[in-house]
Amino acid sequence: MSETASGGKTPPTLTPAAFHIMLVLADGENHGYAIMREVADHTGGKMRLGPGSLYGTIKRMLADGWIEESDERPDPELDDERRRYYRLTGVGLKIVRAEAERLEQLVNIARGKRLLRNPRSV
Amino acid sequence: MNSFSLANSLSVSVRLYRALLVAYPKTFRDDYETHMVQVFRNSFRDAYHCNGMPGVIDLWLHTCADLFVTALIERISEGSQYMFSPKVILWGGLASLFGGLFWMLTGLSNSPAALVLALVLGLGGLVGLYSRQAGQGGKLGLAGFALGIIGTVLPLAAIWWGFTSGLVANMKRDPASVAPWAFIFPLALVISGIGLTLLGLASWRAKTPHGWRGLPLGLGLLSILYSLTIWLVGIVPLSQGRLPWDTWNFGFYVLYPAVNVLLGLGWMGLGLMLTTEAGPQVTQSPPASA
Numbered sequence: 377m378s379e380t381a382s383g384g385k386t387p388p389t390l391t392p393a394a395f396h397i398m399l400v401l402a403d404g405e406n407h408g409y410a411i412m413r414e415v416a417d418h419t420g421g422k423m424r425l426g427p428g429s430l431y432g433t434i435k436r437m438l439a440d441g442w443i444e445e446s447d448e449r450p451d452p453e454l455d456d457e458r459r460r461y462y463r464l465t466g467v468g469l470k471i472v473r474a475e476a477e478r479l480e481q482l483v484n485i486a487r488g489k490r491l492l493r494n495p496r497s498v
Numbered sequence: 499m500n501s502f503s504l505a506n507s508l509s510v511s512v513r514l515y516r517a518l519l520v521a522y523p524k525t526f527r528d529d530y531e532t533h534m535v536q537v538f539r540n541s542f543r544d545a546y547h548c549n550g551m552p553g554v555i556d557l558w559l560h561t562c563a564d565l566f567v568t569a570l571i572e573r574i575s576e577g578s579q580y581m582f583s584p585k586v587i588l589w590g591g592l593a594s595l596f597g598g599l600f601w602m603l604t605g606l607s608n609s610p611a612a613l614v615l616a617l618v619l620g621l622g623g624l625v626g627l628y629s630r631q632a633g634q635g636g637k638l639g640l641a642g643f644a645l646g647i648i649g650t651v652l653p654l655a656a657i658w659w660g661f662t663s664g665l666v667a668n669m670k671r672d673p674a675s676v677a678p679w680a681f682i683f684p685l686a687l688v689i690s691g692i693g694l695t696l697l698g699l700a701s702w703r704a705k706t707p708h709g710w711r712g713l714p715l716g717l718g719l720l721s722i723l724y725s726l727t728i729w730l731v732g733i734v735p736l737s738q739g740r741l742p743w744d745t746w747n748f749g750f751y752v753l754y755p756a757v758n759v760l761l762g763l764g765w766m767g768l769g770l771m772l773t774t775e776a777g778p779q780v781t782q783s784p785p786a787s788a
Contacts (some may be wrong), residue, residue: 430534
């Protein structure tokens with residue numbers, strides 16, 4: 377995480393891929409393929425992360441300290457033990473919250489300008 | 499497709515995908531290759547079970563596009579660790595300095611060899627300038643750098659093609675026939691000029707270099723002017739079936755050398771600036787990440 381972000385002055389702008397991955401991890405730890413599928417489900421298939429986008433983004437988020445690898449493994453009989461599981465760090469949780477709030481503000485502005493066709497559905 | 503052919507196509511696809519992963523830097527592959535292959539294998543099974551062969555084709559198209567873009571990003575980000583160093587800036591500055599001399603020589607002697615050297619050394623100058631921004635130029639700097647490189651490599655490729663295909667040898671007999679080929683030069687130089695202008699804007703915004711901040715921007719605009727001059731004094735006569743140097747004309751004998759000399763002075767100025775700033779005062783900043 378950058379100095380400004382950790383200092384809490386200006387939250388970093390997240391790429392769409394990073395934001396979606398963090399939204400999935402907000403529910404709890406998960407592995408790469410499950411993250412990819414959930415992102416596709418959340419967006420109705422509009423955002424499809426390929427393996428390169430997925431692990432490239434994960435690499436940068438690990439380096440910035442937004443997510444971390446989990447040491448805990450589910451029952452090996454139920455899951456492939458070679459899989460790596462990722463979870464949000466405290467810093468990551470703050471960042472994804474800040475981004476969600478920023479987007480909420482934007483949606484509220486759009487709602488105030490009556491740009492949304494069905495405000496209740498948002 | 500039965501289960502046997504599914505297993506075969508899955509196996510072939512996975513092998514092919516694993517082979518394609520060589521596009522990524524080694525450190526990235528060491529960390530993520532196994533997991534990427536696993537994700538691809540799972541995606542393949544899902545795509546086949548949901549949509550059959552059309553799903554598999556769609557997966558491959560999407561995977562190839564993803565691989566191309568992200569491998570490039572990883573290569574650039576890995577390269578940036580070595581790129582933003584005073585040594586690169588110093589060598590880039592020296593290349594720019596000598597490149598400027600060859601630009602002047604090109605204008606005064608009209609020698610293709612001097613032009614090739616000026617372009618090749620110009621690549622070094624672009625690398626030096628981009629390196630001097632130390633990642634602070636952001637996407638604008640990166641876009642400018644990429645356009646600058648493309649706009650410099652394109653005329654080099656065109657020169658190589660022109661000489662090896664006999665187009666240049668045919669110039670005296672049929673000037674009009676080489677006009678479309680020669681058109682590549684002003685086009686490429688406009689691209690390079692736009693790239694340099696963007697790089698100059700990024701330099702201005704990032705306040706790098708400390709001194710002569712407007713020089714890269716000025717050099718970019720001058721490069722665009724140069725491409726217009728080439729168009730005027732080279733392509734227009736060629737398309738009319740005459741060689742630019744056949745009869746005395748102001749454009750070819752005065753304007754063209756003058757703009758070359760100005761461009762040479764600009765590149766030399768840039769080289770001087772980079773070499774003087776490549777000392778210990780160069781502050782290192784890591785490039786911005788995700």
